[in-house]
Each structure stands twice: as structure tokens, then as C-alpha cells.
Amino acid sequence: MLQLVDVTKVYRGGKRAVEGITLDLQPGLIGLLGPNGAGKSSLMRIAATVTRPTSGQVLFQGRDAVAHPNPLREALGYLPQDFGVYPNLTAREFLAYLAAAKGLSVRSARARVDELIQLVNLTEALERPLGKYSGGMVRRVGIAQALLGDPKVIIVDEPTAGLDPEERVRFRTLLSDLSVDRVVLLSTHIVSDVDSVAADVVVVARGRLLRRGAPEDLLRDVDGQVWEATVPYSEVAAVRAVHTVSRMVRTTTGVRLRMLSPTRPSADAVPVAPDLEDAYLGIIGRSVAVGR
Numbered sequence: 001m002l003q004l005v006d007v008t009k010v011y012r013g014g015k016r017a018v019e020g021i022t023l024d025l026q027p028g029l030i031g032l033l034g035p036n037g038a039g040k041s042s043l044m045r046i047a048a049t050v051t052r053p054t055s056g057q058v059l060f061q062g063r064d065a066v067a068h069p070n071p072l073r074e075a076l077g078y079l080p081q082d083f084g085v086y087p088n089l090t091a092r093e094f095l096a097y098l099a100a101a102k103g104l105s106v107r108s109a110r111a112r113v114d115e116l117i118q119l120v121n122l123t124e125a126l127e128r129p130l131g132k133y134s135g136g137m138v139r140r141v142g143i144a145q146a147l148l149g150d151p152k153v154i155i156v157d158e159p160t161a162g163l164d165p166e167e168r169v170r171f172r173t174l175l176s177d178l179s180v181d182r183v184v185l186l187s188t189h190i191v192s193d194v195d196s197v198a199a200d201v202v203v204v205a206r207g208r209l210l211r212r213g214a215p216e217d218l219l220r221d222v223d224g225q226v227w228e229a230t231v232p233y234s235e236v237a238a239v240r241a242v243h244t245v246s247r248m249v250r251t252t253t254g255v256r257l258r259m260l261s262p263t264r265p266s267a268d269a270v271p272v273a274p275d276l277e278d279a280y281l282g283i284i285g286r287s288v289a290v291g292r
């Protein structure tokens with residue numbers, strides 16, 4: 001439905017944020033994972049037609065969405081990373097304003113706004129000005145506005161920033177439900193945001209696509225390479241210098257480390273089943289090791 005073809009973004013001043021990324025996106029939830037500065041937001045802005053690629057193509061239903069962005073814009077719900085609100089409007093006024101800008105009729109806008117306010121759990125704060133909302137509440141308004149107009153493509157950039165754990169789970173479930181017949185592209189640097197909801201994971205770093213696959217494929221990459229061992233606190237730095245450590249828990253007997261290593265890292269290390277966080281760190285770690 002939405003394709004990025006060999007997309008590159010070079011900002012004024014020469015910063016290369018995206019380096020030849022090709023992605024064919026079909027309905028479903030696609031998790032775009034990468035560390036800070038990987039180029040996720042740049043890629044999302046290009047996919048959302050708010051930034052033009054320096055080279056490469058964006059195609060929506062086979063048509064050029066760079067030269068003719070309107071068909072994609074009409075089908076799009078976008079939550080940018082730097083989403084802002086008008087502080088003097090209430091949530092209802094703000095959403096009604098955006099619904100009007102999207103061309104929804106007054107009647108269908110009113111029903112949709114009420115529905116969305118319930119969906120993102122803002123009913124109680126409805127009549128308060130947005131300037132008095134917490135960061136997490138503003139985020140929820142952002143999610144609601146992205147869903148106005150029943151979009152076929154939903155692009156959400158770090159949507160869970162500022163949400164509490166319960167809201168995160170709720171939001172993950174919502175996006176998963178929506179992805180049944182829509183493209184939902186979610187960017188994050190938090191692996192648990194895509195774990196168990198994304199059937200398709202894309203890992204980017206330094207502007208490049210490093211790996212794309214189903215979570216089970218990514219887990220297979222590090223099968224037999226994840227270990228746990230307890231080491232004295234004084235040895236932690238030495239272990240970390242050699243291995244990617246994905247978890248560290250201080251215990252009464254030392255520090256319990258979870259680490260990636262192609263071979264058993266120490267005599268007392270026990271193999272454990274990999275999770276997506278291990279797989280992700282493995283991909284990022286390998287890309288650093290080979291200098292990509």
C-alpha cells in the first residue's frame with residue numbers, strides 16, 4: 001500500500017539522516033526500531049509527506065506521493081514526535097478544530113470526537129484547557145487526532161513517550177486492533193513497545209536499514225547466543241567491554257548479567273532463550289562491530 005524506494009535524506013548542512021532505505025508496507029503493525037538519531041523521525045516525516053526525500057520515491061497505492069501527496073494525506077493519520085497543541089482549547093475543541101481542517105462534516109466530527117475521547121480515556125479531562133494537561137495526556141490527544149477521519153495509514157512517531165505503563169499497554173492493544181486492515185507504522189527506541197504486537201520489525205541505525213523480519217526471525221538470529229552469569233561487581237566493566245550486556249541485576253552474590261556471545265562467555269554461564277531486546281541489541285551491536 002505504501003512504499004519507500006531507495007529513500008535518502010540529506011539535511012541542509014550535509015547531515016545524512018536516511019541512507020537508501022526501501023520499505024514495502026502492507027496492512028499490519030510495523031515496528032520501526034532504532035537508537036536515538038537513527039533516522040526514524042526523518043523516515044516517518046518522509047512517509048507522512050511532511051518532508052521531501054533528497055532522492056528516492058514514496059509511492060501510495062502505486063502512485064508518486066512526493067509529487068502528488070494529497071491521496072496519501074487524505075488517508076493518513078500522523079502523530080509526529082514533536083506533537084503540540086493549542087493550550088487554550090479543550091480536548092474537544094481542539095479535536096473538533098482538526099476534524100474541520102480534515103474536512104469532516106460537523107455531525108460526523110462530533111460523533112467521532114466523542115468516540116476518540118473515550119478510546120484514549122480522556123473523558124474526565126474533556127472540558128479542561130490543554131495547557132493544563134500532563135505530557136501523557138497531551139500524547140493521548142495526539143493519538144486521538146491521528147485517528148480522526150478513519151485513516152488507512154497510521155504513522156506514529158514515539159507515541160508512547162510520556163505514557164504510564166498502563167496507558168502503554170492500552171495504546172499497544174489499540175494500535176494492534178487498528179492494524180487489522182490498516183498500515184500502522186510505529187517508531188520507537190523501546191523494544192517492549194513493539195514486542196508482542198508487531199508482526200514485522202524493521203531495525204534502523206545511522207540512517208540504514210539493518211534488518212527486517214518477523215520477531216521470530218530476529219530471535220532466531222541470536223538463538224544459542226544469549227547467556228546469563230553472575231559475576232563479582234568488580235568484573236562487570238571487563239565483561240561489558242567484550243560482550244553486549246542486555247540486562248544487569250545486582251544481587252547479594254554479585255551482578256547477574258544477561259549477555260550476547262557466540263560462544264559460552266564463562267564456565268558458569270548458562271544459555272537462556274533470547275527475547276526481542278536481545279535480538280535488537282545483537283543487530284545494533286553487529287552493525288557497530290562491522291562499522292556500518
Ligand SMILES: Nc1ncnc2c1ncn2[C@@H]1O[C@H](COP(=O)(O)OP(=O)(O)OP(=O)(O)O)[C@@H](O)[C@H]1O
Binds near residue numbers: 039189
Ligand atoms: N531538520 C534537521 N536538520 C539537520 N539535521 C537533522 C534534522 N532533523 C534530524 N536531523 C539529524 O538527522 C539524524 C537523524 O535524526 P532523526 O530525528 O530522524 O532520528 P531518530 O531516529 O528519530 O532519533 P530520535 O529518536 O532521537 O528523534 C540526527 O543526527 C539528527 O540530528
